[in-house]
Amino acid sequence: MDILILFIIALGLAMNCFGLAIANSSVSGKVAPGIPLKTAIAFALSHFILSFGGYYLGKWAHYTVDGIEGWSSFIILMIIGVKMIMEAVRRRPETKVFDINNARVIFALSIAAGMNALLAGLVLGIMAAPILKAAFLVALLVFFFTLFGLAGGQNLGLPFAKRVTIFGGAFLIVAGFRFLMEFVF
Numbered sequence: 001m002d003i004l005i006l007f008i009i010a011l012g013l014a015m016n017c018f019g020l021a022i023a024n025s026s027v028s029g030k031v032a033p034g035i036p037l038k039t040a041i042a043f044a045l046s047h048f049i050l051s052f053g054g055y056y057l058g059k060w061a062h063y064t065v066d067g068i069e070g071w072s073s074f075i076i077l078m079i080i081g082v083k084m085i086m087e088a089v090r091r092r093p094e095t096k097v098f099d100i101n102n103a104r105v106i107f108a109l110s111i112a113a114g115m116n117a118l119l120a121g122l123v124l125g126i127m128a129a130p131i132l133k134a135a136f137l138v139a140l141l142v143f144f145f146t147l148f149g150l151a152g153g154q155n156l157g158l159p160f161a162k163r164v165t166i167f168g169g170a171f172l173i174v175a176g177f178r179f180l181m182e183f184v185f
Contacts, residue, residue, distance in 0.1 A: 018161075050111075054120060080116050
C-alpha cells in the first residue's frame with residue numbers, strides 16, 4: 001500500500017476533527033488557554049489507539065473476507081465518508097457543540113471522533129497496511145488539524161466547518177474507490 005492512500009485516509013479523518021474543532025470553537029465562545037493543546041492531544045491519542053484496535057480487528061477478519069478484501073474496504077470507507085457528508089449536510093454544526101473547556105467533554109468527543117479511526121483501522125488491517133506508519137500519520141494530522149481548528153475556529157466559522165467535513169468524507173470515499181480499483185485491476 002502506498003503512502004498516498006494512507007495520507008488520503010489520514011487527511012479524511014483529520015478533516016472530520018478539524019470541522020468538529022472549528023464548530024466547537026466558533027459557537028461555544030471563549031476557549032480557555034491550554035484547551036486547544038489538550039484537545040489536540042486527546043484527539044490524536046484516541047485516533048492512534050483506535051486505529052491500532054481497528055487494525056487488529058481487521059487482521060482477524062482478513063481471513064473472513066479473503067478474496068473480497070477490496071470490496072469490503074471500499075464499503076467500509078464508503079460508509080464512513082457518506083456518514084460524514086450526510087452529517088455535515090443534514091445537521092447543523094451547532095448541534096454538535098459542547099463546552100470544550102470541560103475535560104469530560106474533551107474525552108467523550110475524542111472517543112466519538114475516534115470511532116471513524118477504528119473503522120479506518122479495520123480497513124488497514126484487512127488490506128495488510130503498515131499500521132505503525134498509518135497510525136502515526138493519522139495521529140499527527142489529527143493533532144495539527146484539531147489544534148488549528150480550535151485556535152482559529154472563531155475566525156473560520158460554521159460554514160467552513162461544514163465544507164471541511166464534506167471534503168474529509170469525500171477523501172475517504174476516494175480512498176475506498178482506490179482500494180476497489182487496486183483490487184479489481
